Amino acid sequence: MSMMMEMEAMHSGQQNMDLIDILWRQDIDLGARREVFDYSHRQKEYELQRQQELEEEKRLHLLREKEKALLAQLQLDEETGEYVPRPLPTAPLQSAATPLEITQDAETLSFDECLQLLAETFPVEETEDAPVRPDATAAASTDCSSSSSSSRSVVMMSPEQPSLPSLTLSPAPQPQRMSLDMEQAWMELLSLPELQQCLSQQMEDTLEIASYPVAEAQEPNYTFYPMPSLADKEKNTLNDFIHTFDGSVPTVPPPDNLSQIKAEAPPLNTNFSLNSFGSSFYPAAMLEESAGQPDVEREECNIMSDVQNLYSLSPGDTFERGRHTSSEVPDVDSGLSSSTSPRTFSPGKSLYGDEGFGYSDSDLEDMDQNPGSAESDYSEMFSLNFQPDDVQHVVPLSMLVGQPQNQKVKLPKLEKMEPAEESGHSSAPFTKDKRKRSSDVRLSRDEQRAKALKIPFTVDMITNLPVDDFNELMSKNQLNEAQLALVRDIRRRGKNKVAAQNCRKRKMENIVGLEQDLDSLKEEKERLLSEKLRNMSGLREMKRQLNSLYLEVFGMLRDESGNAISPSDFSLQQSSEGSVFLVPRTKKTFIKS
């Protein structure tokens, strides 16, 4: 049921879906139809339903708050004529979420400026400085943020998050173009390792300035900021930090990349504070819900993602984001990496979250992070990073609080993204198109699907295992319905693929065999023809010799008067006894008769 609901939502939301997506949905649908109800599956479904209900409640709550914030912001607009940033502590999250329209004008200006700055600086690669510098130098990002206090969150986000720019700009006249260019520029800038390092250092500095009570917390906070590769991890850590800070929950040790994450510009800090505040303000569950809802989430995501986007160019993050986003707003992507960030939180979760529950985070994460590795051994997958950016940041707060390091628990929700979209969008943002394409090329559709649903088996395993082993594998690993359906479809398609290959191979072999037969027959024909010609020529020669011999014999014959005998008047005939008679031709017939 949930699947169907999700599917419908997706359809409504995404009209731009690729055929691949449609296919994927079909697969899901097929899976849903199939009746595979293990006891565990039913339990999962029940849990999913409850979670969905809870999420719904949360969503409503968020919407209310957003509306409130929106109203407040609107007032601000009237006063200033522009969107005036509200210093209010509550504003950050709410404003970030809903205010897009209001803030747009101010943002657009700032955004354009940022774009220009980027355009100017980008070619030289000096742009690194801008993001790195927390202060005035923060370049475009900072400037944008500075433009309006209330708009900060939005503005900040816009540059960082690909999707945001489009959203914010859309109302404005220039919007999309700028957003696209900006996104690309940002992506490239972020991708620069140097810049990341600088950012990380700045982040550290800023953190020190902020003087967070717990040193541990600092790293987590950094994690919040979306770094390309690090961003997700950072997010997770940040979430953890927030939780720990608020709820005094044990902080989770920051992910590997925390140090890198650290660097953030001053504007980022502002965002961060807002984010942290929001996270603290909203329970983790709320955050998750928000992810489920594109609109609501966007605001928060924007704030979060802005920073993250700046830093994060890692394909994995974008990948996941792309997945999530795909469900929400297909249009937004528009090929820009930036778009992915906002999406990540909202849609994907609701759609696929249910499915993913069975799997541990580690598995899921591995899947996400290693798009290309999907085919590779699962062992590799698992060994790989467990810091799934998307998952952590999405699920994060509640989960982290309760279980600091148990990432596995909630990741599934994040997974939701659809396979096809995932591969395409996610890879693009960080790495350049080439990488995306190459990685995409690597993964087959089924591999992408399996990856999307966090299926802990390789496609080869699913396809090639004997029936008994396959069933055993399925029984040992509790998969949700969607996963089971997908696994079956993968197996079916895999088998059929091999069958088709064999069939074509056989066809080709048959064709080759027929061609060979044809050649041999042609050769035989030629041989027989030549033999026939030889025989004919021999026969002709024998006839000629016989005729000459005949005439020779006649030439030696004489009649009684000694005259030569004409062959036209007589013919020679040999009796069975061997004696030869000279028979007149006229008489001859006469005699015979």
Added chain:
DNA sequence: CTTCAATGTCATTCC
């Protein structure tokens, strides 16, 4: 943008 070959997928039938 079109064409074409290779390949994947689906539906169906048969074993």
Added chain:
DNA sequence: AAGGAATGACATTGA
């Protein structure tokens, strides 16, 4: 009956 092979027809993809 289930699973899979075989195969025609169509879709997708990349050159």
